[in-house]
Amino acid sequence: MAFKERVFSGVQPTGNLHLGNYLGAITKFVALQESHECIYCVVDMHAITVWQDPAELTRNTREVTAAFLASGIDPKKQIIFNQSQVAEHAELAWVFNCVARLGWLNRMTQFKEKAGKDRENASVGLYAYPNLMAADILVYRATHVPVGEDQKQHLELARDIAQKFNNDFSESIKAHGFGDAFFPQPEPLIQGPATRVMSLRDGTKKMSKSDASDNSRINLTDDADAIAQKIRKAKTDPHPLPNDVKELDQRPEADNLVGIYAALKETTKAEVLLEFGGAQFSTFKNALVDLAVAKLGPIGAEMKKLVGDPAYIDSILADGSVRAKAIASETMSAVKDIVGFVRR
Numbered sequence: 420m421a422f423k424e425r426v427f428s429g430v431q432p433t434g435n436l437h438l439g440n441y442l443g444a445i446t447k448f449v450a451l452q453e454s455h456e457c458i459y460c461v462v463d464m465h466a467i468t469v470w471q472d473p474a475e476l477t478r479n480t481r482e483v484t485a486a487f488l489a490s491g492i493d494p495k496k497q498i499i500f501n502q503s504q505v506a507e508h509a510e511l512a513w514v515f516n517c518v519a520r521l522g523w524l525n526r527m528t529q530f531k532e533k534a535g536k537d538r539e540n541a542s543v544g545l546y547a548y549p550n551l552m553a554a555d556i557l558v559y560r561a562t563h564v565p566v567g568e569d570q571k572q573h574l575e576l577a578r579d580i581a582q583k584f585n586n587d588f589s590e591s592i593k594a595h596g597f598g599d600a601f602f603p604q605p606e607p608l609i610q611g612p613a614t615r616v617m618s619l620r621d622g623t624k625k626m627s628k629s630d631a632s633d634n635s636r637i638n639l640t641d642d643a644d645a646i647a648q649k650i651r652k653a654k655t656d657p658h659p660l661p662n663d664v665k666e667l668d669q670r671p672e673a674d675n676l677v678g679i680y681a682a683l684k685e686t687t688k689a690e691v692l693l694e695f696g697g698a699q700f701s702t703f704k705n706a707l708v709d710l711a712v713a714k715l716g717p718i719g720a721e722m723k724k725l726v727g728d729p730a731y732i733d734s735i736l737a738d739g740s741v742r743a744k745a746i747a748s749e750t751m752s753a754v755k756d757i758v759g760f761v762r763r
């Protein structure tokens with residue numbers, strides 16, 4: 420069955436939105452709105468799988484929304500909302516808790532990383548997190564999901580859940596007039612030179628919101644001075660930049676900075692090396708500072724302005740939630756019929 424193309428993605432409001440989130444996800448969100456119907460979600464219910472201070476959660480939810488808007492997502496043409504305002508996410512997640520297998524979740528590397536050594540003390544929500552993520556996507560029967568490389572395994576799980584639901588309920592799906600498959604197989608969109616932006620302090624570690632060192636990442640709210648300082652301090656190796664992209668494989672810090680430059684300039688690593696191959700890092704870093712400040716400076720400034728008007732942000736989220744709910748409730752009614760729940 421052919422499904423209508425629809426894009427869905429989400430970002431957690433857990434603070435310190437950074438260059439990795441921007442290049443790995445948000446720039447893709449912006450580009451896709453030209454060609455697709457898009458739904459972008461601030462996933463506050465995912466955030467509470469680890470402890471969140473309530474006031475901070477509210478602030479961070481508004482900040483991620485501001486980042487979406489400041490980056491150029493059009494809230495009238497597309498849908499921007501926060502997850503907890505559309506209860507159908509949680510409702511479908513429960514059904515998926517009963518479709519997904521323990522063995523599937525036990526393979527999730529992100530749970531292992533986040534739970535760390537003290538697994539017994541991790542929340543049940545953290546363990547079931549990928550089922551909620553599958554519900555986020557499939558409650559809109561979304562077909563395309565732009566994400567960074569770190570979400571690939573979760574997307575594979577969402578595909579497995581969609582397939583098992585379609586198989587387990589195939590008779591009922593047919594009987595209710597939905598053809599051979601009710602859910603699409605959502606496709607991850609993981610493309611370009613910055614699908615995995617690394618820490619500026621260690622090219623083998625992912626840039627992350629939770630890294631103790633603020634110098635490891637460029638936050639979207641950093642001002643020009645902070646951006647310049649962090650790039651100038653970024654770890655490098657002693658050699659000039661190579662001419663050949665293949666040589667970046669052995670040089671994680673160089674690879675990362677070249678990838679960041681390429682993504683900000685909307686070009687390829689090979690093009691960047693055509694310009695900077697043989698150059699010293701000091702020269703390249705100056706160019707990177709100029710580019711990063713030119714691209715990120717206006718976004719940070721606009722974000723600061725927007726978060727100063729929480730009533731406006733909340734009105735965007737309220738409007739988006741109503742429109743998201745209209746789609747999600749239709750899916751949920753169908754799911755209830757397919758599963759056999761009696762409903763009004």
Ligand code: TYM
Nearest residue numbers: 428429430431439440443444552555566567614615616626
């Ligand atoms: P989150 O909030 O950790 O990250 C948001 C997006 O940013 C990408 N990202 C990166 N990309 C490149 N380099 C990095 N260093 C980097 N760090 C983060 C992430 O891949 C993601 O695309 N589970 C998701 C949120 C989520 C979701 C969904 C996504 C919930 N439901 C449904 C898609 C569809 C997460 O924790 O993203």
